[in-house]
Amino acid sequence: MARPSAKVLDRGMLPSLLGYVLRRAQSAVFADFDATFSRAGEALTPGEFGLLVLVDRNAGLSQMALARALGIDRSTLVPILNRLQARGLLVRRDSPTDGRTHALGLTPAGEKALMKFAKLVAAHEKRIAAGLSATETRKLIELLEKVRDRARA
Amino acid sequence: MARPSAKVLDRGMLPSLLGYVLRRAQSAVFADFDATFSRAGEALTPGEFGLLVLVDRNAGLSQMALARALGIDRSTLVPILNRLQARGLLVRRDSPTDGRTHALGLTPAGEKALMKFAKLVAAHEKRIAAGLSATETRKLIELLEKVRDRARA
DNA sequence: TATTGTTATACTCTATAACTATA
DNA sequence: TATAGTTATAGAGTATAACAATA
Numbered sequence: 001m002a003r004p005s006a007k008v009l010d011r012g013m014l015p016s017l018l019g020y021v022l023r024r025a026q027s028a029v030f031a032d033f034d035a036t037f038s039r040a041g042e043a044l045t046p047g048e049f050g051l052l053v054l055v056d057r058n059a060g061l062s063q064m065a066l067a068r069a070l071g072i073d074r075s076t077l078v079p080i081l082n083r084l085q086a087r088g089l090l091v092r093r094d095s096p097t098d099g100r101t102h103a104l105g106l107t108p109a110g111e112k113a114l115m116k117f118a119k120l121v122a123a124h125e126k127r128i129a130a131g132l133s134a135t136e137t138r139k140l141i142e143l144l145e146k147v148r149d150r151a152r153a
Numbered sequence: 154m155a156r157p158s159a160k161v162l163d164r165g166m167l168p169s170l171l172g173y174v175l176r177r178a179q180s181a182v183f184a185d186f187d188a189t190f191s192r193a194g195e196a197l198t199p200g201e202f203g204l205l206v207l208v209d210r211n212a213g214l215s216q217m218a219l220a221r222a223l224g225i226d227r228s229t230l231v232p233i234l235n236r237l238q239a240r241g242l243l244v245r246r247d248s249p250t251d252g253r254t255h256a257l258g259l260t261p262a263g264e265k266a267l268m269k270f271a272k273l274v275a276a277h278e279k280r281i282a283a284g285l286s287a288t289e290t291r292k293l294i295e296l297l298e299k300v301r302d303r304a305r306a
Numbered sequence: 307t308a309t310t311g312t313t314a315t316a317c318t319c320t321a322t323a324a325c326t327a328t329a
Numbered sequence: 330t331a332t333a334g335t336t337a338t339a340g341a342g343t344a345t346a347a348c349a350a351t352a
Binding site: 007009010011012013014016017018019020021022023024025026027028029030031032033046050053054056057058061065069071118121124125127128129130131132136137139140141143144145146147148149150151152 | 160162163164165166167169170171172173174175176177178179180181182183184185186199200203206207209210211214218222224271274277278280281282283284285289290292293294296297298299300301302303304305
Binding site for chain 2: 327
């Protein structure tokens with residue numbers, strides 16, 4: 001007989017709740033992201049990766065614009081940028097047109113690091129979607145976007 | 154012409170990444186959960202709801218068993234239980250069989266509150282799944298479980 | 307007046323390490 | 330020795346409020 005501590009708990013209606021299943025999937029995916037980077041001797045969060053991509057694709061954008069795109073407060077962004085800047089991946093330049101804002105950009109080292117990070121993310125994505133066909137993955141993304149639209153309404 | 158600040162940013166490959174789409178859907182769903190409870194004059198997080206359901210369906214379980222089921226450290230659980238106990242929803246009773254453990258349970262007020270919370274969660278679930286057919290919702294849950302299994306492997 | 311970035315502050319979630327009581 | 334719960338501590342993510350510089 002199994003030890004009492006190994007007993008599986010009754011989760012009631014939780015497994016039928018979209019919010020619950022979504023949260024657990026997200027948690028496992030986050031853990032795999034972290035493990036992927038750790039194994040490669042790198043340290044990056046999914047949020048930091050998204051931030052770096054946004055700065056790379058929209059060089060010169062302001063902190064306010066970036067905070068809005070990330071859906072966080074401008075004060076929340078400050079320590080995050082400080083950390084990435086301290087790692088030499090990102091710089092705050094003076095805006096030539098608006099003395100209040102900073103023009104954000106990746107450093108050459110940041111560009112290079114992002115290319116490596118993108119490869120790790122691709123491997124991570126391949127792994128978490130390994131149980132799904134290409135059609136299923138597209139369908140999943142489509143359904144998740146529908147849910148997001150409804151939740152934001 | 155739109156103001157520069159209203160410009161839509163280039164997100165590069167992010168919208169094609171399952172992890173990215175999952176994270177954004179989860180964030181929007183969390184916000185809707187919070188809004189649903191706020192509008193009803195209640196305050197509860199998805200995690201607290203899941204915890205209350207687990208204690209309700211597995212009365213007498215220990216903190217370690219609960220922490221394991223939630224996937225968090227036992228030290229992380231302590232302040233969460235303190236808060237729910239301070240709200241009068243949950244109690245730590247002495248275990249009759251093991252002096253080291255607490256037997257967790259809901260109070261009568263906790264049982265009553267959980268019934269109300271479950272109704273709010275049902276309304277929330279209905280809203281976030283409103284853009285999906287019943288078949289699509291089931292499919293979405295199935296695909297998310299597959300992703301979770303792969304990410305944990 | 308309004309906006310941008312920063313700082314101070316606070317709260318939650320998360321973990322590790324060390325302590326106490328019990329098994 | 331090992332386990333359960335607690336505490337101390339620390340780091341990251343989140344926010345609000347207030348301030349200085351600039352528009």
